[in-house]
Amino acid sequence: MPEKLTLDLSLILPDVPDERDACAGRLTRLLQAEGLEKVHLVREDGGARLCLHYDPQLFSVSRVRELAQAAGAKLGNHYRHESLRIDGMDCPTCATVIEHALQRTDGVLEASVSYAAERLRLEYDSEKIGRPAILRRIQALGYAVLEEGREAGWFAEHRELIFSGVAGLLLLAGWLAGLAGAPRNLSLGLLLGAYAAGGFYTLRDAWQSVKSRRFDIDTLMIVAAAGAAALGAWEEGALLLFLFSLGHALEHMAMDRARKAIEALAELAPKTAVVQRDGVEIEVRVEDLQRGDRVIVKPGQRIPADGQVASGNSAVGQSPVTGESMPVDKQPGDKVFAATVNGEGALVIEVTKLARESTMARMVEMVAEAQTQKSPTQRFTDRFECIFVPIVLAGAALLIALPPLFGFPFAESFYRALAVLVAASPCALAIATPSAVLSGIARAARGGVLIKGGAHLENLGVLTAIAFDKTGTLTIGKPRVTDVVAISGNEESLLTIAAAVESRSAHPLAQAVVAEAKGRGLIWSEAGEVEAVTGKGLRAEFDGQKVAIGNAKLFDGKPIPDGIQQQAMRLEAEGKTTMLIQADGQFLGILALADTPREGVRQVLERLHQLGITKTIMLTGDNERVGRAIADAVGLNEVKAGLLPEDKVKAMGALAQRYGLVAMVGDGVNDAPAMAHATVGIAMGGAGTDVALETADVALMADDLSKLPFAVALSRASRRVIRQNLWISLGVVVLLIPATLFGWAGIGLAVLLHEGSTFVVVINALRLLNFRSPIVENDRPVPV
Numbered sequence: 001m002p003e004k005l006t007l008d009l010s011l012i013l014p015d016v017p018d019e020r021d022a023c024a025g026r027l028t029r030l031l032q033a034e035g036l037e038k039v040h041l042v043r044e045d046g047g048a049r050l051c052l053h054y055d056p057q058l059f060s061v062s063r064v065r066e067l068a069q070a071a072g073a074k075l076g077n078h079y080r081h082e083s084l085r086i087d088g089m090d091c092p093t094c095a096t097v098i099e100h101a102l103q104r105t106d107g108v109l110e111a112s113v114s115y116a117a118e119r120l121r122l123e124y125d126s127e128k129i130g131r132p133a134i135l136r137r138i139q140a141l142g143y144a145v146l147e148e149g150r151e152a153g154w155f156a157e158h159r160e161l162i163f164s165g166v167a168g169l170l171l172l173a174g175w176l177a178g179l180a181g182a183p184r185n186l187s188l189g190l191l192l193g194a195y196a197a198g199g200f201y202t203l204r205d206a207w208q209s210v211k212s213r214r215f216d217i218d219t220l221m222i223v224a225a226a227g228a229a230a231l232g233a234w235e236e237g238a239l240l241l242f243l244f245s246l247g248h249a250l251e252h253m254a255m256d257r258a259r260k261a262i263e264a265l266a267e268l269a270p271k272t273a274v275v276q277r278d279g280v281e282i283e284v285r286v287e288d289l290q291r292g293d294r295v296i297v298k299p300g301q302r303i304p305a306d307g308q309v310a311s312g313n314s315a316v317g318q319s320p321v322t323g324e325s326m327p328v329d330k331q332p333g334d335k336v337f338a339a340t341v342n343g344e345g346a347l348v349i350e351v352t353k354l355a356r357e358s359t360m361a362r363m364v365e366m367v368a369e370a371q372t373q374k375s376p377t378q379r380f381t382d383r384f385e386c387i388f389v390p391i392v393l394a395g396a397a398l399l400i401a402l403p404p405l406f407g408f409p410f411a412e413s414f415y416r417a418l419a420v421l422v423a424a425s426p427c428a429l430a431i432a433t434p435s436a437v438l439s440g441i442a443r444a445a446r447g448g449v450l451i452k453g454g455a456h457l458e459n460l461g462v463l464t465a466i467a468f469d470k471t472g473t474l475t476i477g478k479p480r481v482t483d484v485v486a487i488s489g490n491e492e493s494l495l496t497i498a499a500a501v502e503s504r505s506a507h508p509l510a511q512a513v514v515a516e517a518k519g520r521g522l523i524w525s526e527a528g529e530v531e532a533v534t535g536k537g538l539r540a541e542f543d544g545q546k547v548a549i550g551n552a553k554l555f556d557g558k559p560i561p562d563g564i565q566q567q568a569m570r571l572e573a574e575g576k577t578t579m580l581i582q583a584d585g586q587f588l589g590i591l592a593l594a595d596t597p598r599e600g601v602r603q604v605l606e607r608l609h610q611l612g613i614t615k616t617i618m619l620t621g622d623n624e625r626v627g628r629a630i631a632d633a634v635g636l637n638e639v640k641a642g643l644l645p646e647d648k649v650k651a652m653g654a655l656a657q658r659y660g661l662v663a664m665v666g667d668g669v670n671d672a673p674a675m676a677h678a679t680v681g682i683a684m685g686g687a688g689t690d691v692a693l694e695t696a697d698v699a700l701m702a703d704d705l706s707k708l709p710f711a712v713a714l715s716r717a718s719r720r721v722i723r724q725n726l727w728i729s730l731g732v733v734v735l736l737i738p739a740t741l742f743g744w745a746g747i748g749l750a751v752l753l754h755e756g757s758t759f760v761v762v763i764n765a766l767r768l769l770n771f772r773s774p775i776v777e778n779d780r781p782v783p784v
């Protein structure tokens, strides 16, 4: 008989972002080659796990573990994964340039660059190429790789704006000098200076794209400015370069704001902490905190690390992490998070996570990561650009070549063709979606909602159906016994038998039965062999009898007496879960248990309805009547009951057939497979449970549903902004092309409108950073 061992994939391949990475496949192949019977991946609650089937005669468990670790280390050494910050990109085309150049580089397996997030995700074969070689390649293209956490200085960040400002001043001076009748050489010198200042970065970028043989608007600007100079229109050429550089500089500053919106939150975390070590208090840097250190947090101070309260009581303002506006009471044993604000009481906190692993650090990392993921609309506009740009280029070539054949002057048709090219460059279109996604994700994070990619943001913005897990999501997940109905014998003996059997199970229902029996002071002897029947109940030996406890499905085939059936139905109609108890084929009675709906669920569902979520569905392992009663109490439309965990997955499939896109909300406990099958898997409790944070598509950081309407409202707003941006950018192109074609607008106006529309689109997207929903209260972004 083969045995199996399962290990967290993240422990074996720590740098691999997820199981879809090629390294996961390499790992399973490598291990299979070692002689293990079968190696495969299972996607589970805790992210992906590696399942190793082996013959115990050939391998010991520890040997298998060793093999897995060795294989992981080998792959990790060989195939490196990195995410780098890139500086100096000033048009989405730059991202494509880097991407293509790296993809063509030997040894680079994967490279994807996000212009909006200024990030490069890289996978490379370290036996073929080293990190320095890759960095050199990027630098050779004219871009810089920023080391994490080290920001450029003020001058470096604003250098484009400074150059553009200088160009503007020189242009103005040159123009005034011309008006005042100064010698032509003086005004020409000033204009030449404006050319240099305004064209500096444009020329650099144009050179880069020419070298990598790509069309780029920068190239176009340089050609147009040179053309203007050749025609003697120096003022116009300088104006062009000035407007172009100003537009780009402003656009950059705006995008920087969105990028930094979330990092600013992390900055809130203190840099040092006061630790008790060997009886003395010393101040250490947070990076030097160890797990198990006890840090002292005075009233009003921010908590320096993720940990557990060791002593003290206080209300902690958790809004930077969870978005909750009300402080949360903390007592010994409770979890606390770095960057949250201690209230009135002093706390001693035992550190459980290193600074770089803190929930806040993970959030910042995940947001940066999420901002690089392309959304469906972005993929569409990327593809559109690929078709559109060559057409425009061909059109412009015809415009230059054809009119002179019919006797029109060459200079004029050349100039007109350039104007058309400026008009048709889809710069605004390229930035329309990523800027909105960037801002939307940043705003969500500042409201305690982690959205792990533009796709999820867009999907959540359009879907109209959301499924909810019942236990632990809609209810608090702590059932208690409400009724004990004994048919034969008394209540005490019924509860004793039930508790004896249930004490062998870890199911929350079982714990409730045991708690009730203990509360009544009952004592019992251990039950024998217990067999747990998933989704049905338990069977066991107790006191020489064959005892069965569970729902009607456990007794399939055997008739249940009418009296019992009616009692059970009555209790279930009240929203109580019932357990039938049978010993040696005879029914002894019923236990009824109730779980309390979470506070505020009703209101959350009302808000969702207002936002256009018309279908809300409950998925539960419990029976139909119980599900219905709770659904009615909180205001859900549909109930799918009696589902085993695998049925929940199938139910998601059926819902998708009916409603198209469907989200699934759960707490990550036994509903993770269903969440994985939803269009958008939403987990709550992201701050407290790593599982929820890592595996979900969207994580609500607080352990409740209160931020769900905010997440939906924000996603819808983001969709609207994306749509507006597409209209603006396409609209300007559609108006400008004929205008330039027929000569109604010159290059100057074309550049103004082109850069203007790009800037408007970015500013429009930035509005999302301050998004507040008219329907959802308490959704102010966390101030920084």
Ligand SMILES: Nc1ncnc2c1ncn2[C@@H]1O[C@H](COP(=O)(O)OP(=O)(O)OP(=O)(O)O)[C@@H](O)[C@H]1O
Pocket: 469, 470, 471, 472, 502, 505, 507, 509, 510, 534, 535, 536, 537, 538, 549, 550, 551, 577, 578, 579, 619, 620, 621, 622, 623, 643, 644, 645
């Ligand atoms: N230990 C047990 N004792 C008695 N009945 C049980 C036990 N375990 C499960 N059951 C029965 O099986 C049903 C389904 O259990 P399951 O664990 O699949 O769902 P759940 O977690 O209770 O609910 P949900 O699907 O809403 O999260 C329970 O409602 C109960 O009737």
Ligand SMILES: [Zn+2]
Pocket: 090, 091, 217, 427, 758
């Ligand atoms: Zn541009």
